[in-house]
Amino acid sequence: MLKYIISSLCFVLISFYALAQNDSISQDSIKYQNKYGLRVGVDLGKIARHFIEDDYTGFEINADYRLTRDLYVTGEIGTEEKTISNDYLNSTAKGNYIKGGIDYNMYQNWYGQDNLIYCGLRVGFGSFTQTLNEHTIYDLNSTSWGQYTNTESKEFDGLTAIWAELIFGIKAQTFNNLYVGVNIQFKKRLTETEPDNFENIYIPGFGRTFDSGSFGIGFGYNISYLIPLYKKDK
Amino acid sequence: MKKTIALVLFCSILWCCEKDDICEEGAAITPQLIITFYDNTNPTEKKDVENFIVYGVNDNNEAVLLTTTSITTTDSIAAPLRTDSDITKLVFHKNIENSDFETGNYDIVQVSYSRQDVYISRACGYVQNFTELNTSLETDLDNWISSTEIINTSIENETSAHVKIYH
Numbered sequence: 001m002l003k004y005i006i007s008s009l010c011f012v013l014i015s016f017y018a019l020a021q022n023d024s025i026s027q028d029s030i031k032y033q034n035k036y037g038l039r040v041g042v043d044l045g046k047i048a049r050h051f052i053e054d055d056y057t058g059f060e061i062n063a064d065y066r067l068t069r070d071l072y073v074t075g076e077i078g079t080e081e082k083t084i085s086n087d088y089l090n091s092t093a094k095g096n097y098i099k100g101g102i103d104y105n106m107y108q109n110w111y112g113q114d115n116l117i118y119c120g121l122r123v124g125f126g127s128f129t130q131t132l133n134e135h136t137i138y139d140l141n142s143t144s145w146g147q148y149t150n151t152e153s154k155e156f157d158g159l160t161a162i163w164a165e166l167i168f169g170i171k172a173q174t175f176n177n178l179y180v181g182v183n184i185q186f187k188k189r190l191t192e193t194e195p196d197n198f199e200n201i202y203i204p205g206f207g208r209t210f211d212s213g214s215f216g217i218g219f220g221y222n223i224s225y226l227i228p229l230y231k232k233d234k
Numbered sequence: 235m236k237k238t239i240a241l242v243l244f245c246s247i248l249w250c251c252e253k254d255d256i257c258e259e260g261a262a263i264t265p266q267l268i269i270t271f272y273d274n275t276n277p278t279e280k281k282d283v284e285n286f287i288v289y290g291v292n293d294n295n296e297a298v299l300l301t302t303t304s305i306t307t308t309d310s311i312a313a314p315l316r317t318d319s320d321i322t323k324l325v326f327h328k329n330i331e332n333s334d335f336e337t338g339n340y341d342i343v344q345v346s347y348s349r350q351d352v353y354i355s356r357a358c359g360y361v362q363n364f365t366e367l368n369t370s371l372e373t374d375l376d377n378w379i380s381s382t383e384i385i386n387t388s389i390e391n392e393t394s395a396h397v398k399i400y401h
Contacts, residue, residue, distance in 0.1 A: 086255045088359025137351070138257065138358040139264035141314035144300045145290065148318035150351070197353045211254045211355060 032112050033231035036066045039171075039179065041224020046078070048221070055083035055092075058204075062222060064103060072103040074120060080204035088136045089201070095128020097205025099165065107170075115172045122165035122185070126205040129157040130195055156195035161203045163189045169220065177226040187216040257358040263392070264361040266302065266312040267322075267345060270395040274380045277400060280309040285330045285338065288313050291323040297335075305330055312392060317362050321346045326399070328378060341379045342372040343399075347389070364389040369397055 046058035060078030067073060081094040101122035107115055136149040169183025187206055194200060202208050207218045269288075273281035287305045290298035290313075300313055316322045327340035347364040354361055365388040371379055383398040 086357065086359075088257065089356060135351070135359050137264060137317040138262075138354065138361050139314070139317055140259065141264070141266060141300075141302055142317070144298060144302070144314045145292075145316045145318070145322075148316075197351070199353065199356065201356055209356075211357070 033233055034066075034069060035114060035177075035226060035228045035231055037227050037229040039064050039066075039224045039226045041179070041181075041222045043076075043078070043220050044223055045219055045221035046080070055085075057081040060220075062220075062224065070105040072105070072118075072120075073101075074103050074122070075100045076122075076205075078205060082202045082204075083133070084201050084208070085133075088138055090133040090135070091198075091201050092131045092133060093128055093200070093202035093204060094131070095126055095159070095204040097124055097126040097128075099124040099205065101165070101167075103167070113173070115170070116181075117170050118168070120167040120169075122167060124161075124163045124165060124187070124205050126161045126163075126203050128159050128161075128204045129155060130159060130198065130200060130202075131155045132198060154198075156198060159193050159195060159200065161189060161192035161200065161206055163187050163203075163206050163216070165218075171222070171224070177228065179222075179224045179226065181220070181222040181224065183220045183222070185218040185220065187218060189214040189216070255357055257355070261358055262352070262354045262361050264314075264317060265363065265389050265392045266314045267364075267367075267389060267397065268310065268312050268392055268395045269397045269399055270310040271308075272398050272400050274400040281401065282307050282309050283326075283328045283401065286311075286326070286328040287330060289325050289327070290316075291325060291342070293319075297325070305333060310395065315345065315347065315364060315389070317349065320348060326379060339376055339378045341374065341377050343379070343382065344370045344372065345397075346370075367396060 040063045043060035043062065046060050049056045049058060058078065058080040060076055062076040064072040064074040076099040079096045081092065083092040099122045101120055103118040103120035105116045105118045107117035109115060132154045134149055134151045136147055166186045167183050169181055171179045171181035173179050189206065192200055200209055207216045209216060271281055271283050273279045284307045285305060286307060288303050288311050289300055292298050302312055302314065313324055322345045324343050324345060325340050326343060327338055329338035331337040346368045348366040350363045350365060351360040352363050367384055367387045367389060369382045369384065371382055379399055379401050381400045385398055386396045389396050
């Protein structure tokens, strides 16, 4: 977890540095045109987690397409597998997800810049299976007969979930057309299929679920490349 | 910009805390078997069993002391059932003198049931409920128990007795 936070810090710093760098670009008399195109990237955070955490595998491709000066249509598609265990439960969630929505750039770029501080909305859909690998019976009187752990695994498949996301993030251009970004996603489950006599502990794309409600949280650490298609004054 | 970074960091810290993983007592329990003792000659009246303890017998025929019970004079007891087996063997031992288990009279009752795992929460996982409860008294030379009666074939809570024992 600590490594994760440190890696996220590094990303924030790199992005910040990139923004600062671009601030110093001097103005010239050439009329600047905004680049419009398709930006395609991957979530490095998910790849990093695969190496940091033993029980996680994930991959996400994201893309956005610029509609106007400040508005982008966006989409993410990904896959995740996560095992969560505690004293009484050990379960694995595995599946795919797709998200779609819009980003709005709130950052007033200086001349020649192309950075984003954005907020956005997403709707996500996840399709997954959950496997209860083993469970230990919760029994206050287990000191008498001993704790019993049932190691018979049970698979709950055909599970789905739909959620909405509010996303805040930055995307900073580092080199020509290459962007790094971080974002935070606040999520709320709208519907989900609950397994019988169990619950969705982790939902691919949504992340960990909590007892306290249908809310969730996620982070993205992206690197992306802009494929410029055309230029416009605005 | 700085605010965004602060927000991201703040939420990263929040994310580390997983209080949902701590199972707090009281949510739900794996219920114990509740047994009440009645007078054989007057079946509506409860009757105390004197200097009495209940303990278990495991698969190797060794006695297993139940942490919830001690030698006492009582008309009802609670005994935990095995969560790893469909059969729990219980020994009902009365008239124990000076905590000497060589003394007194004991009867063995075999309790059989079917186990049902019931999901409680991510922190506590599953508890077990028991259904199709059945009891059989092992006959010996001097049974102090005359008969057993099932009141409730399913054990889902500890609020009322599941088995009556007449003596």
